Amino acid sequence: RLKCNNGGGIERTFSNTLMTISLNAIGMHIPDHEVKRHEFFGTYGVARDITDRKRAEEVISYQAYHDILTDLPNRMLFKDRLGLAVIQAKRKLTELAVMFVDLDRFKLVNDTLGHVKGDELLQQVALRLKDCLRRGDTLARQGGDEFTIVLPELRDRQDAKAIADKFLESLHQPFDLDGHEVHISASIGIAIYPGDGETIDELLRHADIAMYQVKALGKNGHSFYHNSMLDVSHQKIALEQSLRKALEQNELEMYYQPQVDVATGRIIGAEGLMRWNHPQRGLLSAGEFLPFAEDNGLMLPISDWMLGALCRDLLLWNAAGGENIRLSLNLSPQYLDRGDFFEKMRGALTRYGISPAQIEVEITENICIRNPQYAIDQLNKLCQLGVSVAIDDFGTGYSSLSYLHRFPIHTIKIDQSFVKEIHDEQGHYPVILAIISIARGLGLHLVAEGVETDVQARYLQANGCTTMQGYFYHRPISLPNFINVLQLERGDQLEPPRPHALHAVPHHMTAIQA
Structure with missing residues (x-):
């Protein structure tokens, strides 16, 4: 505060502004004649307006928190x-x-x-x-x-x-x-x-x-x-650590679920399904460990391993007479997003001398959401190479039917959740019929997954789906057992055809016994 002290009783009017200042000042004194004491005269100094600086400091402090x-x-x-x-x-x-x-x-x-x-x-x-x-x-x-x-x-x-x-x-x-x-x-x-x-x-x-x-x-x-959640969390961490070791210690293995042409009862394809021979927990299915792989950056090295393992297995099953049987492999969206996927696929097929026509890549509908044009370009490259493309779990994702025109699709797989609803051979299941109609209208190959009963198989065949996979025919089996099934089937080729393809029970029984 500055006070006017000039006396005279004259009122002074000041214009007051609130501001923040930085003041450097020194007192001024006048000595008397004998220089025995100094009379205070006033203050001399420099005042700097630092209002803007203070406001800036407040903003910085606010943004820090x-x-x-x-x-x-x-x-x-x-x-x-x-x-x-x-x-x-x-x-x-x-x-x-x-x-x-x-x-x-x-x-x-x-x-x-x-x-x-x-x-x-x-x-x-x-x-x-x-x-x-x-x-x-x-x-x-x-x-x-x-x-x-x-x-x-x-x-x-x-x-x-x-x-x-x-x-x-x-x-x-x-x-x-x-x-x-x-x-x-x-x-x-x-x-x-x-x-x-x-x-x-x-x-x-x-x-x-x-x-x-x-x-x-x-x-x-x-x-x-709840405390039990902590145990589950620790199990996930332990699973991730042991999954990293599984790649190094060769604990992963490919199993194969045959796809059967019900018109002839013969195997025309097989889907490759990953299994983990866990040292403590035994045989684990892909659904028990691949989600962890996707969350923890392990999907790419595991997919690289899968590509090599499938090619090595194909050499063995071709030697057993399976040259005309197509192998379906599930492709992770993360793997497709990598720009070197096509080169890896082409390199593996060339290195092992495998015909691209024997390979079918399965993608899910959701792959269309991430980057549709990029996915289309990658899949077109595969098709030019001779590899075919299937949509897995059709009808369960988010994509629209327009993707069937845009994507180079050769096969539609009816998801097992739809097949499971078939309980009556004379019943009406409109979703199944719609998918069959779409495949027929677009000239696409059709495979039904998860076929477990005779009723399901008869209904699907009666309505135009003639290729099926599921426990009714074969469970997923290891490569040696799969080769045994192929060799038995080759030995049966000279026998007269059975009266009805759906009674080809020996395939199912052989797979289980093997």
Whole structure:
């Protein structure tokens, strides 16, 4: 404050402006005649207006603790507030909840509509989640499509459940992204202090584990943490570590499920299915370990191994008389996305001297979503090489029928979930009939998967599907057993044909006995 002290009783009027200044000053004194004392005269100095600098520092400080995109607290500020909440809960002997929220299908929005629309979606999600919270709750963005929440002073677990339900309900309504209507959901894991952990890291880790439990059970829900989940999590880590060793120690093996032409009862193809000879757990199917491989970057080396193993096995089965039997191999979308896949395939076929016409690559409909044009280019290269392409699990994915025109498809495989519904030979199963009609109209080869009963086989044959695979004919079998089946079939070629192909039981029995 500057005070006018010139006396005279004259009122002075000043123009006042609030600002932040930096002042360097020194006092001024006038000595008396005898220089015994100095009379203070005033202050001399330089004042600098640093208002803009201070504002910039405040912005920097704010951004250091907040997410720029959503304006929510970031991971650092969240941990600070969670730490304070834990201290308060410990002092008051109350509970608090930590939630870990992961958006379902967000990656699909990013891949199809682009990152700009993905960012808009995150902003809208943040607003909806904030509207569901109580005063004193903290919502933060961990990064990507992950959010965390701390709910202090819980009365009981029902409070946390009620808020989680509100989250799911709020996300159920569609999001509008400049005319694009988008539907998403969320998987929510919940950990309660102090029962599920007494430290920040424990609570976050356990809420994260509970969230992944929801993901594994189908997404779009919430789950409270339980100690048994930690055991499952440790099992997954152990499985990943042993899967890496499995490649080095040659524990993987290809099994083959024959595809039968019901008109002749003979094997015309086989699908290659991966198995793991686990040293402790025994024989594991692909569904028990390939999801871990996809999540942990092991799908590419495993696919490389599969390509070599299939080619080596083909040499042996061709020597047993299977030159006219086509091999179907399942192709991971991650493997197709690699630009060197085609060269690896061509190189392997050339190195082992295998005809490309004997190979059929199976893709799922969902492969069309990731990068349709790139997938089309890769598959066209395979077709030019002489390899055919099949759509596996047809009718269960997201793609439209237009992809059947755009993609170089030769075969449609009817998914076993549709075949399983056939319980009456005289019944009406419109989805099956529609798929058969599509294949016939487009001139595509048709294979039914998961055929397990005589009724299913008769219905499919009566309506135009003549190639089938499933337990009714053969289970997946190892290469030596598959070669035995081929050799027995070659020995049967001189016998007169059976009256009905569907009674070709010896194939089924031989496979099981082998």
